[in-house]
Amino acid sequence: MQVSARNEKYSAKYYPDAVTSWDQKGNLFYFHCSDTQLEVRVVNDKVIRFRYAPESRFARDFSYAVPADLQDSLISLSAFDDGENVAIITTQVKCFINKSNLTIRITDHQGMVICEDEAGFHWQHYLWKGGKIVYCSKKIQEGEVFYGLGDKPCELQLRGKRFENYGTDAYAYGADTDPLYKNIPFYYGLHHGKSYGIFFDNTFRTLFDFGSERPDVSSFWARGGEMCYYFIYGPKMLEVAEEFSNLTGKPELPPMWALGYHQCRWSYFPDSKVKDVAMEFRKRGIPCDVMYLDIDYMEGFRCFTFSKEYFPDPKGLTKQLEDAGFKTVVIIDPGIKVDPEYSIYTDGLKNDVFCRRQDGALMEGDVWPGKCVFPDFTNPRVRDWWSDLFGVLIENGVAGVWNDMNEPAVFEIGTFPEDVRHDYDGESVSHRKAHNVYGHLMAKATYQGLKKHMMPKRPFVITRSAYAGIQKWSSVWTGDNTATWEHLWIASQQCQRLSISGVSFAGSDVGGFIGEPDGELYTRWVQMAAFHPFMRTHSASNETGFDQEPWSFGPFYEAICKRFIQMRYRLLPYLYTTFWQNYRYGTPMLRPLVFVDQDNPETYGRNEEFMIGDHLLIAPVSSPGEKTKRVYLPSGGWYYHWNDSYHKGRQEVTVAAPIQHIPFFIREGAIIPTWPQMQFVGEKKVKEITLHVFYKDGKEESFLYLDDGENMGYKNSHYRIIRFEVKGSKNDFQIRQNTLGHYIDPAEKFKVIVTGIPFDSKEFIVDGKSHQISERNRAIGKLKFTIDKKFHEIIIR
Numbered sequence: 001m002q003v004s005a006r007n008e009k010y011s012a013k014y015y016p017d018a019v020t021s022w023d024q025k026g027n028l029f030y031f032h033c034s035d036t037q038l039e040v041r042v043v044n045d046k047v048i049r050f051r052y053a054p055e056s057r058f059a060r061d062f063s064y065a066v067p068a069d070l071q072d073s074l075i076s077l078s079a080f081d082d083g084e085n086v087a088i089i090t091t092q093v094k095c096f097i098n099k100s101n102l103t104i105r106i107t108d109h110q111g112m113v114i115c116e117d118e119a120g121f122h123w124q125h126y127l128w129k130g131g132k133i134v135y136c137s138k139k140i141q142e143g144e145v146f147y148g149l150g151d152k153p154c155e156l157q158l159r160g161k162r163f164e165n166y167g168t169d170a171y172a173y174g175a176d177t178d179p180l181y182k183n184i185p186f187y188y189g190l191h192h193g194k195s196y197g198i199f200f201d202n203t204f205r206t207l208f209d210f211g212s213e214r215p216d217v218s219s220f221w222a223r224g225g226e227m228c229y230y231f232i233y234g235p236k237m238l239e240v241a242e243e244f245s246n247l248t249g250k251p252e253l254p255p256m257w258a259l260g261y262h263q264c265r266w267s268y269f270p271d272s273k274v275k276d277v278a279m280e281f282r283k284r285g286i287p288c289d290v291m292y293l294d295i296d297y298m299e300g301f302r303c304f305t306f307s308k309e310y311f312p313d314p315k316g317l318t319k320q321l322e323d324a325g326f327k328t329v330v331i332i333d334p335g336i337k338v339d340p341e342y343s344i345y346t347d348g349l350k351n352d353v354f355c356r357r358q359d360g361a362l363m364e365g366d367v368w369p370g371k372c373v374f375p376d377f378t379n380p381r382v383r384d385w386w387s388d389l390f391g392v393l394i395e396n397g398v399a400g401v402w403n404d405m406n407e408p409a410v411f412e413i414g415t416f417p418e419d420v421r422h423d424y425d426g427e428s429v430s431h432r433k434a435h436n437v438y439g440h441l442m443a444k445a446t447y448q449g450l451k452k453h454m455m456p457k458r459p460f461v462i463t464r465s466a467y468a469g470i471q472k473w474s475s476v477w478t479g480d481n482t483a484t485w486e487h488l489w490i491a492s493q494q495c496q497r498l499s500i501s502g503v504s505f506a507g508s509d510v511g512g513f514i515g516e517p518d519g520e521l522y523t524r525w526v527q528m529a530a531f532h533p534f535m536r537t538h539s540a541s542n543e544t545g546f547d548q549e550p551w552s553f554g555p556f557y558e559a560i561c562k563r564f565i566q567m568r569y570r571l572l573p574y575l576y577t578t579f580w581q582n583y584r585y586g587t588p589m590l591r592p593l594v595f596v597d598q599d600n601p602e603t604y605g606r607n608e609e610f611m612i613g614d615h616l617l618i619a620p621v622s623s624p625g626e627k628t629k630r631v632y633l634p635s636g637g638w639y640y641h642w643n644d645s646y647h648k649g650r651q652e653v654t655v656a657a658p659i660q661h662i663p664f665f666i667r668e669g670a671i672i673p674t675w676p677q678m679q680f681v682g683e684k685k686v687k688e689i690t691l692h693v694f695y696k697d698g699k700e701e702s703f704l705y706l707d708d709g710e711n712m713g714y715k716n717s718h719y720r721i722i723r724f725e726v727k728g729s730k731n732d733f734q735i736r737q738n739t740l741g742h743y744i745d746p747a748e749k750f751k752v753i754v755t756g757i758p759f760d761s762k763e764f765i766v767d768g769k770s771h772q773i774s775e776r777n778r779a780i781g782k783l784k785f786t787i788d789k790k791f792h793e794i795i796i797r
């Protein structure tokens with residue numbers, strides 16, 4: 001029948017037929033089928049991009065994740081046609097393109113299949129919305145597990161589940177809520193100890209299925225746009241993460257103060273309240289670097305204004321805070337109030353910066369200020385316009401900007417209707433295509449604005465919504481969580497997952513945004529967040545007028561929270577070095593256990609422990625009343641922080657977990673740098689850095705990165721990198737260092753504290769000069785001495 005035939009045509013899925021011809025131009029390959037085409041771009045020896053064009057029409061080659069100047073960098077490349085397949089070969093992988101159906105099979109050089117298509121590329125008409133739904137399906141390999149996808153709140157391992165990305169203001173979400181705020185269409189597969197990544201660079205609504213629909217098939221698809229994805233080979237998961245960062249852009253270094261403790265509230269006002277809270281930190285000796293102003297600092301929620309009533313002298317306020325060692329961060333939402341008296345609105349109209357509906361009317365919607373219009377951040381001209389607006393904030397002493405509501409969120413209707421038009425850097429598209437990058441590009445424009453007005457100081461931006469690659473411009477937080485134990489656990493999953501999705505600089509609202517935690521929950525959250533890259537307490541206003549600060553739960557909990565915030569400050573050189581690794585190599589700061597020990601299937605399903613940096617393993621307590629905690633230790637040897645006991649890895653240990661402790665371990669052979677306790681970054685000039693050294697029978701390396709912590713000079717070799725190597729045997733232990741870079745660090749001494757020496761040591765030799773080991777050196781079972789920072793070699797025997 002006519003009708004059903006027509007239906008069939010439009011509901012059918014179309015699969016590629018045989019390759020009729022193929023050709024190669026350098027590292028680009030084209031495969032022609034009767035009505036489809038595939039482009040294969042070999043980016044480097046581990047990274048291959050596939051673009052599949054139904055009906056042979058490629059889209060514009062453009063990305064909001066991958067910088068346009070990405071350099072292809074290959075060691076070697078060859079290709080041959082064996083009649084059945086075309087094989088593309090690099091030093092790392094072999095990629096076979098099946099000429100009968102365009103399916104892809106990628107193997108390593110031993111012939112092990114890493115990633116293999118099931119049906120591979122296919123598509124469907126999308127009659128109602130236009131364009132095509134583009135698909136790719138792959139075989140799930142034996143024992144394969146999956147990770148990644150940004151801010152998903154569930155457990156780390158994703159097999160058996162299905163997800164979608166469409167940025168959503170997910171107030172009070174739960175562990176099963178999907179989608180959330182961020183859109184990071186990137187995942188890892190791991191099987192037989194080898195891993196790869198798939199980055200599906202498509203900004204429409206994207207979907208991922210890891211064996212939920214069919215148990216042995218994984219697939220991803222989008223409701224529009226192009227089937228464009230990158231295959232990234234590891235085989236180490238950390239290598240996949242680093243390649244993904246290479247592709248989507250590495251972050252800059254944050255100002256060091258942003259690693260400190262942040263205090264936030266919806267909202268602290270008037271200005272006297274902000275000052276009072278800040279001074280309370282100093283009075284109680286709880287370190288803090290940053291105070292936030294939430295929406296009530298503005299004049300009627302008008303962005304880039306200050307309330308005349310509550311913040312009559314913003315410059316005076318930020319100056320007083322600065323004098324006491326606090327930076328001020330203010331919120332900026334995308335909604336611009338419709339108000340003919342408001343210059344940003346009128347100027348925006350004049351410059352035609354606001355989004356329009358398909359028929360030309362402005363996109364209007366209610367947010368906090370009432371009726372608003374919204375800049376089209378997908379337009380480079382609008383981003384420039386927006387970036388100019390930040391002058392007024394910088395002049396008033398603001399040090400960082402917090403972008404909220406940029407999914408975008410709109411009252412009543414949730415988000416923009418799909419017909420809203422966007423420039424999309426010159427393409428003119430509907431909201432369907434721009435939705436998932438709206439907040440991403442707002443953060444980009446904000447970052448651009450801060451840079452423009454703050455140079456040579458480093459900007460600080462934090463955003464709620466994002467697309468892949470956000471790390472280039474901004475940090476993130478996990479949105480509107482609740483004050484429950486489940487959410488403490490969720491925050492741990494989300495921060496780990498964001499970290500492996502390119503976005504290390506992430507944190508949660510400590511204690512929960514919605515509702516009130518009790519002292520125990522708040523304290524456990526502080527203990528965990530002390531080891532997260534971003535640490536901020538934030539909470540919403542409520543009827544009881546309860547404020548969420550480290551002292552809100554009485555002196556018992558205050559003392560514990562204080563101890564952990566202090567510990568974070570002493571650990572700043574270690575944390576900062578971990579930021580440097582993320583900036584320099586794209587290495588995730590937080591690492592799930594599977595990233596540390598991927599040959600060991602015991603780690604695949606572990607959610608409870610994570611590592612920060614190379615050497616610290618943390619096991620947050622996420623249920624009330626816990627007295628002990630079972631912790632799985634990955635391979636290697638581990639020292640338990642609270643009593644220095646040594647434990648072999650690849651086993652579960654049970655440790656005491658009283659409220660005064662968070663279980664944490666240090667890798668054997670590690671050198672953990674710390675510096676003196678401070679109330680805020682830069683309070684004291686550091687004269688001496690302490691090196692906590694942990695004996696290992698064998699070798700291990702550690703790093704210490706130093707620079708001025710606030711300016712951009714590190715990009716021009718104003719930094720110092722110290723690489724330590726330790727080497728231990730049954731009767732001696734050596735520590736060596738070498739350094740790189742031009743920065744002169746003011747600290748002149750290292751205080752060295754060695755733990756775990758198994759032999760009866762008599763002397764330590766520093767660059768050939770021997771020193772006797774006395775009782776004094778040996779206090780509390782550790783060896784301690786202070787030496788010139790420029791040493792080359794220490795031998796203990």
Ligand code: MIG
Pocket residue numbers: 265266294295331404405464479480513538540
């Ligand atoms: O509709 O600015 O996630 O951190 O305090 C709520 C007020 C808007 C949501 C953010 C939250 C912030 C709040 N915002």
